[in-house]
Amino acid sequence: MSDMITADLVDLDLSADSKEAAARALAERMVAQGRVTDLEGFLADVAAREAQMPTGLDGGIGIPHCRSAHVTEPTLAFGRSATGIDFGAPDGPADLIFLIAAPAGADDAHLTILSSLARQLMNAEFTSALRAADDAETTAALIRGEEQPTAPPAAAAGEGKGEGEDAGAGGAAQGAVSASEDTAAASVAASADAAADHTAPTAAPSVPVQETHAGTGTGTGTGTGTSAGSDSRQRPFRVVAVTSCPTGIAHTYMAAESLENAGRAAGVEMLVETQGSAGFTRLDPAVIATADGVIFAHDVPVRDKDRFAGKPTVDVGVKAGINRPTELIAEVREKAARGETSAPAPASGGTPVERAGDSTEGYGTKLRKWLMSGVSYMVPFVAAGGLLIALGFAIGGWQVNKAPSVMDHFLWTQTDSWGALLFQIGGVAFKFLVPVLAGYIAYGMADRPGLVPGFVGGAIALDINAGFLGGLAAGLIAGGVVMAIQKVNIPAALRGIMPVVVIPLISSAIVGFLMLVVIGKPIASAQKGLTDWLNSLTGANAILLGALLGLMMCFDLGGPVNKVAYTFATAGIAVSDPSDSAMKIMAAVMAAGMVPPLAMALATTVRGKLFTRTERENGKAAWVLGASFISEGAIPFAAADPLRVIPSSMVGGALTGALSMAFGATLRAPHGGIFVVPLIGNPFLYLIAVAAGVCTTAALVILLKGMRKQSPETALTDPAGNASTAPDETKQPVAA
Template sequence: SAAASADADTAPASAPETARPFRIVAVTSCPTGIAHTYMAAESLEKAGREAGVELVVETQGSAGFTRLDPAVVAAADGVIFAHDVPVRDKDRFAGKPTVDVGVKAGINRPAELIGEVRGKAERGEVTSGSPSGAGTPVERAGESGEGYGTKLRKWLMSGVSYMVPFVAAGGLLIALGFAIGGYEIKSAPSVMDHFVWTQTDSWAALLFQIGAVAFGFLVPVLAGYIAYGMADRPGLVPGFVGGMIASTINAGFLGGLVAGLLAGGVVMAIQKVRIPAPVRGIMPVVVIPLISSAIVGFLMFVVVGKPIASAQKGMTDWLNGLSGSNAVLLGALLGLMMCFDLGGPVNKVAYTFATAGIAVSNPGDSAMKIMAAVMAAGMVPPLAMALATTVRGKLFTPTERENGKAAWVLGASFISEGAIPFAAADPLRVIPASMAGGAVTGALSMAFGATLRAPHGGIFVVPLIGNPFLYLVAVAAGVCVTTALVVVLKGMRKPAPGTVRPGSAEGATGTTSAQETKQPVAA
């Protein structure tokens, strides 16, 4: 049979129309550059192997990215972009049949995307070349014809994706400083003036002060990279300047958002002006930074800064005044948002809201409670899917049971995306169950008064959490609720015609993905 299969493999290869396989290059990216980016890449590569095409993926994740070999890009017959933030160096792929979608499509329907790009190649549809018609990099940041609402989301997510590592580093360092030296460490003198190598308090003060410096970059980085997402590199200088002004005038996170959008818009407007050829050389280095920084600085200091600072103070006062049933309701709402799309835009809104509250050197108690509730709720879906595949494995396919093993680690690490394979396969059961568990956990965390100074870390930062035991109880309660609902909801369709016992199902269909899809709840 090996010889027969070898013959079968070589026979079509000799035919001229299949002399070489169809070649696709793909780029995947997501706002945080942690989970979705690599899950989409893995999904596309697997679908490419199944479809018999050569598919190479460039992951533009948070750890940076390695550009595809220009020869590979040149030889490609088609391009797939699966991204939620602008693709970097997108012009490399111009002039080829291109499918441009969100990163979730790369995870959920890779075979369909491969089919789409092959169809475009057969019809000779290609993307336009360089910026002659596009004008500025912002108009090339997404699919042509994309609405400004979609572009706005991508620009904001671009800023958030660069900001999150600063939040994680600064928050964890400050939390470690508090854990070692207590909350009074924030009033310690500068370690430049007083540092004793043998004193734990000195080390705690050092960690706290490094973390505070890291936090100082949050708003400028947010603003700078929103402007970068809009106008490419020329947007960085006015974006950072506007963000720093927002920090200076206490306009905070809201000020950073506005400064970034203003900076990007100003640079876009300048780039539309026709410039004489002799002056073009100094435009990106001198003229654009000078004019855009002056305009953005004027607008932030004189026009919009004060109202935004007032709005930020109002929001902070409202958060600090939350107590009792209002706090519990907010916790439930944030839990619902964290579990609605498992790392998508709604999840990121809730997470960004929480991190914005703690992104100061001295956050209020309510802000730290909100951060605790958000992280607890975000851990629920993957942990619940892992538990469900353990206690009732018969209700899941062999592939899902394998994913369940990885979901333990992803959930414990506060990576909500660990539940995406389950939600993609059965959204009507998994997502509502996840939201119910997330709401329970968020509400309980707020009710228990658990606080969290670190913006990430999952189970590994429990020693830094206020009321850690009750916090874990809140997480466990939500996991149990989601697990029970998933098991009940999946179990309700057990009697569906054609279901078979798991032993025979795996024996007969364990290797056939189409049949597994038809009967995902063999019991």
């Protein structure tokens, strides 16, 4: 830790009034020390991590963090705010802010040190000492572990949190159990050693708890009323846990420490598997087998989750593991007392959708996830193949599709040959679209055994001209067939060859038969009918289709409805010689998708006083995101004010889609925004369509926000509760 933080990276009078400003102030110190090479790029990575899940913790702690290619070495910066900064914690603003910067390729040793800090934040004496420190050097030494915290007992007891609550992140494990604080605090010294090898789970020692302590924390109920020492002949209740978070640097290890401390306080044997960035060491199967209950505190899918099947299980987000560990232990004990267990692991260990989702999800939700699984794997092939084909046309001309194979004819000095090369590579990539779509739909349903019949069915759909619809059907059939086979009770002697020989053989034969003999021809006819219908669209019908696609692209800004419209468009151009109508649809979809972020950027520029400082900063980034056809650039605005932003975006998107179709603009590339304008048919009119939608949406947003009646209170705070920037509005160039 000695190299990670110095006095120059400590700000004990952090004056920022928002989490973005706090991150910038601390990041600037990192830049000054040569720890960060690109301030804006690093802050973008921090913001992207923050968008996944707020990094505020109970007890007044904020831990913005990320991995970034702009970080030269693992670094910590610390700031202390007198007024508090909102990082999204349930109990209010944070006054202790740690900015954790890890290089994109940070090694295990450095990540271990970062996890050690995360565990220290669970120690009330440590956080109290940070609040009491009066100089930067002492603070840095505390964080490095060179100074021992000597906070007064009153401060260590949870910083005055309300009765019945956990004592925040600084005292989450202690709750209100004052007599156990010495034991919990003493364990922190050991936790630093444990963190040096944090991937190896260690059992917390069984600590006798006084009978008077039971139930004083939140949600302990009767489940924690029996102390480990009440019957020396009876072994303690045993719990195994898994913690994980999107970045795997901080929350993962803080949740582990919190659960371990709570386990000690409750007299429970607690072993935690931390699935963090530095990898993880699996709990011993024998330990899992003897466990009385399981706690999952995670925000990303638990790896090898089937190991824990058939036991009383509590499944929550990682922050619940940090903020209310005592409740989780009580809940798992109650489930064990009732005999309530999770479902046994299926033979395949659960499908990707089941491992990532909730077991109570309905069939409709799972079906959507299965389809999105296939689409998500297909889209990179669409982007790569489509852009290569578009570049081939741009370099080699519109006759490049008639060029001979570059295997037979390629001249290094001729641009036509290079155009043909790019076109033919793109064509090869496009041949994978339908098989990949089908294969990964089946994978989402049945895991790896579904890949072979899925790819086979998709390839057949391609051969019989069943196209995109055939791929959807093949994937669903393949996944269903494999799931049915897996339910058959197979003799133990044959189980070893099932995934390698039997399942691929039988499922491929069944899927091939169904696609070639039963349903392939009707689907191919339907695909041809759809293509013919699209080709026949002219005039008002084409304009209406463009408006509908524009509405869909702007409805949920990258969500399922947006993806349906985008997939519909890309499926039309996913052939070596797409129809003119298919290219018009692709142009309309991309044009409409650019509208929301560009409109929000324009609105924040024209009438900045209607937006918070954070929104104006997001508006600057939205220019680039919108120009790059990344609709998600408008999400921060839609989340803060959905009733004004989303309808306005839909109106502008519908106008742009309709105009693009009316102008006859065409697009062969499936992505790229303004960077592929040279590849667009009728590019000038296309840009006019985009500009019309952007101006319409921006005008509507400004009009609706201007009509909003703000009370003095709402005028002084933004939607996140941060102080308004009204006093500095006069410094902004505002157009009337």
